[in-house]
Amino acid sequence: LEDETLQGRVREIEQEINQRLEKEADSLCSHIRQHCGEYVNVNVKPMVSFSGGFKGAPLHVSRADGELVDLTRAGQGSTRRIALAVWEWTSNLLETAELAASGEPAATQPTQTIVVYDEPDTHLDYRHQRTVMDIVRKQCTLPHVNVMVATHSMNLIDGVDIADVVHLSLGPDGRTIAERLKEDQHDGIDFHLGQIAASLGLRNSVLLHERCFLAVEGDTEQKSLPLLFRLAQNMSLQAAGIALWGCENNEGALHLASYLVKHQRTVMLMVDADSRTNKLFKTERLQRTGLDLEQQVSYVGEAEGYNELEELFSNEQWTAAANTLWPKPAPQTWHPDDFEAHRDGKKFSARVLDMIKKEA
Template sequence: MVVYDEPDTHLDYRHQRTVMDIIRKQCALPHVSVIVATHSMNLIDGVDIADVVHLKLSDSGRTLVERLDDDTHDGIDFHLGQIAAAVGLRNSVLLHERCFLAVEGPTEQQCVPLLFRLSQGLPLQAAGIALWACDNNEGALHLAGYLVKHHRTVMLMVDADSRTNKHFKTEKLIKAGLDLTKQVSYVGESEGYNELEELFSDLQWAAAANAHWPRPKGQPWSADDFTEHRGGKFSERILYMIKQRAAESSPNGKADMLYALVSMLTTPEEVPQQLRDIFTEVQALAC
């Protein structure tokens, strides 16, 4: 058995990787076991989450041992570790973040950090919130269920029209252990909208389109161009319209389109009220 105590202290990144390579080679030997005591997030993030043992002091002063573990079936550690890696959650995040905010996909993953910082005055990381995209993936719900089961705080933020998505049906959310009144937010539903993009005003959309995807000279975008597309799949309709009518450039997709709008906002009041309310709730959960 080989025991290391803070082996990468004071080393630069290149030599930290060298130490990790040495440890991996030792672990690969059939007759060798290795224990590493470390506070290094780089080192913690460099191994399988199932191999991480987290030691912490309880309020009573006793040492508690935490690890990614569940006895529901064989291989659960590997399974959940793979899911966590797929949605971009590092080992250190799984161990230390106070709240996990799950969103639908790349649009939210790109835009929510900007919107949260503008609304709340600090970045997600500083608030102790880890953001991850479900990508309409049932595996993400398994991870959410695992986190809830082990008393971690989780909030799921999805578009109102996701109620029809087979992965986000009410019975599946309940099965995952999520409290539908406190841990699930359907974006737009309270205002009769279907999706995140609809929360932004037609004036905001027109301003973004004029700045990023201008129409032929003398034909600026107006709020009315966007108002006429309300009521259906708003994001798809306006994306198609912009691509058809823009003079030269056009957004690469829905994520690029909304990010262009969001990047133009400068005050908290420009962030839709429903999002500000959700961000306040998530920040309170993280505290």
């Protein structure tokens, strides 16, 4: 590099590499201009030197009047929006690598990549925060990409399933402990949230930010609703901000709902259709509690002509569940006819429970 007879050729090669990199950065500059309309001129000037390798790629932007903008002194919102454009451009690069490698042998597959964000939505308005979340989701769908986001933002945390939230805490020996959800079931999620709440010194109600309380009658609802909701919405009740409360019976559910309405909390009351026969569920009485009968009260099974939630499950589903959970003494098994016999308009759940207790 110090040989005068070589310096000229070395400088030519450096210049050629710089020009190539600058041309490859054109798509990034274009992307930034789309995001930040106030900047009409955006340039990336890569710096490559054989004496020092790749030194950097400073970004230069200017406004419509030609004034250069010092990004170190620009507002945090502007620099964050430029960063957002860079992240989107990075997503496109990762996606392009994935497409280019499709159908190719394993040796040419794209490199496994970890993308790390540190408080990415700071100083961004809600619209751009949603864009950040969209970028993260887009990158997570690529098989060769994993994404880690360090954040205190409730908006970002609310945007992912609770199973993907890792709580980092400092152990007594000064080492960092990562706590992940161990059991992706309703009770396991509650336990995970409780641990986080305890370590942060928060009450569960503060941590959960419940969007809605769901008051139900009893065990069948408590066991089945978390599973049914996950099947329908592909997320847990807790991830959607729904707190499920079993209240022993329809009157208990009504008392809880009335209390929550009185304290101006969002609540949904879900009871069996046969609750209509209970005098506490007369229209006038419900209206006095402050419940909106159209929006906040649901009588399960009524639209299908059933009396209760348990009747909504088919005889075949009951048979499969009974043979798994409450089998008869071998070689006997449960059959759909065993459950069909109790669908005569009387209390189906009570009669099925009695049958299982006697024969299982």
